[in-house]
Amino acid sequence: MSETRKGREVRKGSEARKRGRAGSVATHAVLSLGALVMVFPFLWQLLTALKTLAETSRVPPTFLPDTWNGASFEEVFTALPFREMLTNSVLNTVGRTLGQLVFCSLAAYAFARMRFRGRNVLFALFLSVLMVPSSLLVLPQYDIIQGLGLLNSAPALFLPGMFSAFGTFMLRQFFLTLPRELEEAARIDGAGSFRIFWSIMLPLIRPALAALAVITAMWSWNDLLWPLIVNTDPAKMPISAGLTSLEGQYETNYPVMMAGSLIASLPMLLVYVFLQRHFVQSVALSGSKS
Amino acid sequence: MSVFPATAASRAAGRGAAAAGGRAGPRGRRAAYLFIAPLGLGFAVFYFWPLLQTFYFSFTEFGAFGGHTFIGTDNYIRVVKDVTVWQALGNTIVYSLIGLTALPIAIVVAALLNRRGLRGVALYRALYFVPFVTLPVAVGLVWNWLYNGDFGLLNDILSRFGADRHYWVSDPSTAVYAIGTVMVWSTTGYYLIIFMAGIKGIPRDYYEAAEIDGAGALRRFFTITLPLLSPTIFFASVICMINSLQTFDLIYIMMAEKNPAIGDTQSVVGLFYKWAFIENAQGAAAALAFLLMLLIAALTYLQFRLQKRWVHYE
Numbered sequence: 319m320s321e322t323r324k325g326r327e328v329r330k331g332s333e334a335r336k337r338g339r340a341g342s343v344a345t346h347a348v349l350s351l352g353a354l355v356m357v358f359p360f361l362w363q364l365l366t367a368l369k370t371l372a373e374t375s376r377v378p379p380t381f382l383p384d385t386w387n388g389a390s391f392e393e394v395f396t397a398l399p400f401r402e403m404l405t406n407s408v409l410n411t412v413g414r415t416l417g418q419l420v421f422c423s424l425a426a427y428a429f430a431r432m433r434f435r436g437r438n439v440l441f442a443l444f445l446s447v448l449m450v451p452s453s454l455l456v457l458p459q460y461d462i463i464q465g466l467g468l469l470n471s472a473p474a475l476f477l478p479g480m481f482s483a484f485g486t487f488m489l490r491q492f493f494l495t496l497p498r499e500l501e502e503a504a505r506i507d508g509a510g511s512f513r514i515f516w517s518i519m520l521p522l523i524r525p526a527l528a529a530l531a532v533i534t535a536m537w538s539w540n541d542l543l544w545p546l547i548v549n550t551d552p553a554k555m556p557i558s559a560g561l562t563s564l565e566g567q568y569e570t571n572y573p574v575m576m577a578g579s580l581i582a583s584l585p586m587l588l589v590y591v592f593l594q595r596h597f598v599q600s601v602a603l604s605g606s607k608s
Numbered sequence: 609m610s611v612f613p614a615t616a617a618s619r620a621a622g623r624g625a626a627a628a629g630g631r632a633g634p635r636g637r638r639a640a641y642l643f644i645a646p647l648g649l650g651f652a653v654f655y656f657w658p659l660l661q662t663f664y665f666s667f668t669e670f671g672a673f674g675g676h677t678f679i680g681t682d683n684y685i686r687v688v689k690d691v692t693v694w695q696a697l698g699n700t701i702v703y704s705l706i707g708l709t710a711l712p713i714a715i716v717v718a719a720l721l722n723r724r725g726l727r728g729v730a731l732y733r734a735l736y737f738v739p740f741v742t743l744p745v746a747v748g749l750v751w752n753w754l755y756n757g758d759f760g761l762l763n764d765i766l767s768r769f770g771a772d773r774h775y776w777v778s779d780p781s782t783a784v785y786a787i788g789t790v791m792v793w794s795t796t797g798y799y800l801i802i803f804m805a806g807i808k809g810i811p812r813d814y815y816e817a818a819e820i821d822g823a824g825a826l827r828r829f830f831t832i833t834l835p836l837l838s839p840t841i842f843f844a845s846v847i848c849m850i851n852s853l854q855t856f857d858l859i860y861i862m863m864a865e866k867n868p869a870i871g872d873t874q875s876v877v878g879l880f881y882k883w884a885f886i887e888n889a890q891g892a893a894a895a896l897a898f899l900l901m902l903l904i905a906a907l908t909y910l911q912f913r914l915q916k917r918w919v920h921y922e
Binding site: 420457565566 | 637639640641643644646647648650651653654655656657658659661662665717720721723725726728732733734735736737738739741742743744745746747749750751753754758759760761764767793796797798801802804805825853854856857860861864877880881884885890893894897898900901904905
């Protein structure tokens with residue numbers, strides 16, 4: 319009896335393998351088609367940026383440029399204060415990211431590892447920030463920035479974004495997982511709270527810090543509503559807002575618009591290519607169950 | 609965004625920290641306050657105070673010289689009576705419903721990527737995620753170009769199948785769907801990663817047992833993957849809804865000011881922006897934002913109530 323069952327299983331196995339191979343080809347076909355849909359617009363963007371203006375209004379559209387033309391990539395820099403906008407984007411991104419790493423890790427450590435009166439109430443209060451839609455706050459936030467005399471400045475872009483409930487929550491989850499013995503040993507050796515935080519605990523959650531940095535950088539680079547509100551002077555806008563004014567002025571100049579948006583997306587795409595692991599980790603973390 | 613779970617973890621940590629910090633004495637306690645002070649101060653200035661202010665603004669009228677005059681509930685009455693608000697709300701709900709279609713797409717792709725021994729998983733994941741990383745302005749511009757009524761690629765492709773030229777983003781009957789499609793296109797990769805993480809958490813044994821029992825791929829998807837993924841699907845649908853209800857970027861980018869379809873695509877946040885920063889109707893804008901928050905809270909609450917009917921926890 320065991321013989322026949324074994325035989326049946328072997329047969330079943332080979333059938334399954336055959337089915338598996340056909341299924342695998344079908345899977346790849348579906349997945350590749352999807353991937354093409356995801357990537358094709360960017361390819362089209364690049365090809366359009368390399369065409370001449372005249373060629374972009376041809377019917378039917380050409381796929382490859384007749385004459386490869388790189389002039390649009392230079393024109394972007396004269397059409398807008400493009401260099402300044404890129405700098406503003408970098409300042410915005412660095413400011414928000416550094417701010418979150420510092421402020422969130424400090425608070426996250428206290429909430430995870432220290433005991434103090436009002437801890438739970440304060441933590442709940444901090445988390446409530448997550449529930450409030452950002453548009454609800456921008457009117458008074460604008461007034462505060464204006465009151466500080468910071469409209470059309472780099473700090474205006476990143477000040478409110480330096481404080482994040484999400485970052486605090488995420489880092490706290492990581493601090494919670496660290497063994498308590500490390501802190502105790504350091505305390506016996508006479509290290510103060512800050513010392514323990516800075517030189518023992520913080521290095522241990524480096525992957526979480528990297529994940530938070532990457533996701534914060536992405537949100538900051540891509541943010542649009544807040545920059546549109548606080549920095550209306552083109553030279554003080556980050557590129558996310560600056561490109562929308564390109565759309566207004568160069569309404570029909572598709573090569574220049576495509577070149578501009580390619581250059582503007584490039585820094586974040588490069589960060590993504592090099593730090594993909596942290597991107598994936600940060601998204602998976604933000605959606606994980608615990 | 610995932611705030612809701614982790615209660616058990618935080619309780620356990622509370623005990624651990626109690627032991628560690630209890631020994632620290634008053635000095636350690638003071639240190640704790642110093643640790644949270646910078647963030648607390650930032651929250652107070654940029655989040656809690658503005659929240660109170662918006663609440664106050666919503667009962668005032670913004671005067672010519674920058675002062676606010678108390679006018680009671682007039683702003684709320686204006687918002688409820690305004691036709692454009694209802695139109696924007698309708699559009700926003702349509703965006704949310706279209707936006708939700710990213711979830712089934714992402715689930716199917718995640719399930720396909722979960723096939724045993726499949727090659728190139730990392731590459732597929734990377735390619736699907738690229739639209740989500742890309743600057744929204746760049747996304748909006750390239751799609752506007754693909755949708756262009758005269759020289760756009762989409763019309764060219766469709767014309768080969770005999771379709772007429774169509775002005776996708778300036779025809780009021782298609783503009784919302786054209787923008788919604790781009791929304792789905794750019795967020796699918798994000799949900800894909802969330803679902804891949806969720807599927808990874810399902811024990812392989814279940815699939816192997818089902819395979820031995822002769823269950824096909826479809827059967828395994830419906831009886832194992834979907835039910836065991838339901839907590840993740842629930843989480844993703846809450847996030848997706850909250851985000852779609854606040855949609856602004858793509859619409860702002862893809863709609864030129866003189867676009868005839870602008871009223872038919874305006875979202876609630878778009879209308880808020882217009883009132884607050886272009887028409888200087890700050891009080892009404894604040895009231896609108898508060899009503900949006902109430903709507904989001906109500907719908908989130910509803911989702912949490914309904915989850916008992918379809919979310920399975922092990």
